[in-house]
Amino acid sequence: MATTPITTTTGNIPTISPAAAASKQGSAPKSRVVVVLGIIAVVLIGLNLRAGITSAAALFHDLQHVLGYGALVASILPSIPLLCFAVAGLGTSWLTRRVGVEKAIFIALALLAAGLLVRAVPFTGALLGGTVLAMSGLAVCNVAMPSLIREHYSDRTSMMTGLYTFTMSGGATFAAVISVPLAQQLGSPSMGLAAWGLLGVAALLGFLPVVLHNHRNSTKTDQPRVPMLPLLRTRLGILITAIFTFQAFLAYAVMSWFAYMLTSQGLSASESGVQFGVMQLVSVASGMILLAFGSRPGMLRPALYTASSSTLLAIAAMVWLPTSLAVIPAVLFGFGLGIFPLVLVIISRSGRSTAETTALSTIAQSLGYLIAAIGPFGMGLLHSVTGGWVLPMSLLSLVALGLMVTSHMLTSKRTTKTQARTA
Numbered sequence: 339m340a341t342t343p344i345t346t347t348t349g350n351i352p353t354i355s356p357a358a359a360a361s362k363q364g365s366a367p368k369s370r371v372v373v374v375l376g377i378i379a380v381v382l383i384g385l386n387l388r389a390g391i392t393s394a395a396a397l398f399h400d401l402q403h404v405l406g407y408g409a410l411v412a413s414i415l416p417s418i419p420l421l422c423f424a425v426a427g428l429g430t431s432w433l434t435r436r437v438g439v440e441k442a443i444f445i446a447l448a449l450l451a452a453g454l455l456v457r458a459v460p461f462t463g464a465l466l467g468g469t470v471l472a473m474s475g476l477a478v479c480n481v482a483m484p485s486l487i488r489e490h491y492s493d494r495t496s497m498m499t500g501l502y503t504f505t506m507s508g509g510a511t512f513a514a515v516i517s518v519p520l521a522q523q524l525g526s527p528s529m530g531l532a533a534w535g536l537l538g539v540a541a542l543l544g545f546l547p548v549v550l551h552n553h554r555n556s557t558k559t560d561q562p563r564v565p566m567l568p569l570l571r572t573r574l575g576i577l578i579t580a581i582f583t584f585q586a587f588l589a590y591a592v593m594s595w596f597a598y599m600l601t602s603q604g605l606s607a608s609e610s611g612v613q614f615g616v617m618q619l620v621s622v623a624s625g626m627i628l629l630a631f632g633s634r635p636g637m638l639r640p641a642l643y644t645a646s647s648s649t650l651l652a653i654a655a656m657v658w659l660p661t662s663l664a665v666i667p668a669v670l671f672g673f674g675l676g677i678f679p680l681v682l683v684i685i686s687r688s689g690r691s692t693a694e695t696t697a698l699s700t701i702a703q704s705l706g707y708l709i710a711a712i713g714p715f716g717m718g719l720l721h722s723v724t725g726g727w728v729l730p731m732s733l734l735s736l737v738a739l740g741l742m743v744t745s746h747m748l749t750s751k752r753t754t755k756t757q758a759r760t761a
Contacts, residue, residue: 384505449475451538458532591713620672649674
């Protein structure tokens with residue numbers, strides 16, 4: 339019979355049992371130097387997790403002009419990250435079981451750096467192939483990072499999750515802002531993309547001490563195989579997958595079309611870009627605020643409600659407010675995007691072992707990103723059919739309502755009792 343892989347709960351946030359937290363699978367105590375190097379590595383990984391996506395998004399127009407590819411390739415490129423997150427992410431559980439979480443992330447960072455560097459070649463095939471390779475590496479990192487934090491920082495999951503999501507959002511914002519000037523300075527949009535491969539190399543080298551320390555000090559143990567599909571027969575598995583799916587759907591639909599919507603409503607491209615930057619900056623701050631707020635006992639539900647309500651208000655503001663007040667939906671959308679770290683904390687604190695956490699993270703993220711890929715494509719399709727944004731935004735509001743309902747169910751007494759009964 340399937341059981342929920344959660345041991346206890348604190349303030350409606352799933353937490354690891356003391357016995358599980360104490361188990362380090364035979365690893366030796368870490369020195370202060372190793373701990374510091376680990377934190378630096380987490381920061382470097384976080385900087386890479388979205389920079390390769392947002393830097394490319396800002397250069398799509400120039401890339402199409404220089405490389406000469408058609409509308410089909412132009413429509414496929416924005417969907418590659420989500421599809422890779424869904425497909426390549428499914429292999430993460432198998433990879434971590436074979437080589438361990440640390441080596442899996444190291445391999446993923448190597449793929450990321452190689453893929454980004456391949457995009458330096460001014461050829462459409464290199465752009466597509468390099469993007470697939472780099473995004474596959476990102477997919478493994480996406481799934482494995484909650485497990486890494488659960489294994490190495492089980493007593494400070496909120497802090498470490500906040501740190502790497504903060505750097506992830508910061509890296510995404512920084513890349514979006516400077517990618518065009520950087521490409522102009524280097525004389526080619528392809529070189530502008532490839533330059534971010536150096537950041538991937540830095541993360542690879544920064545993570546190497548963590549891999550070496552774990553390799554020298556860990557005791558070889560058989561990693562258990564935790565089937566992923568049975569998790570979808572549990573209440574918690576369904577709810578975590580649902581909340582991840584809804585937030586990813588909203589996030590990528592908004593990030594893909596927000597600036598375009600403002601431009602189509604009368605703002606200049608530069609003004610729309612500024613508002614997009616505002617949204618990204620607010621998301622960085624809101625993620626930290628919501629994480630600190632939601633980690634307090636009994637405050638997870640209000641934090642999730644606040645984020646989903648902010649997204650609903652942002653959708654209404656986009657439909658009804660004039661573009662002169664575009665900063666209002668920008669701030670509201672940005673605050674709603676801050677739900678992402680909360681969802682990662684819930685995943686990181688689940689599971690009686692790293693293997694269970696990885697399995698739950700794999701199924702939630704792979705299925706979530708696969709469904710979320712419909713968001714950017716569907717928004718564009720509905721806009722092209724209707725010629726406006728009312729219907730696309732109305733359907734997006736239904737997804738935001740689904741996020742709020744799932745948040746309520748995830749933090750309900752019934753879920754908490756189920757977790758306690760199956761512990």
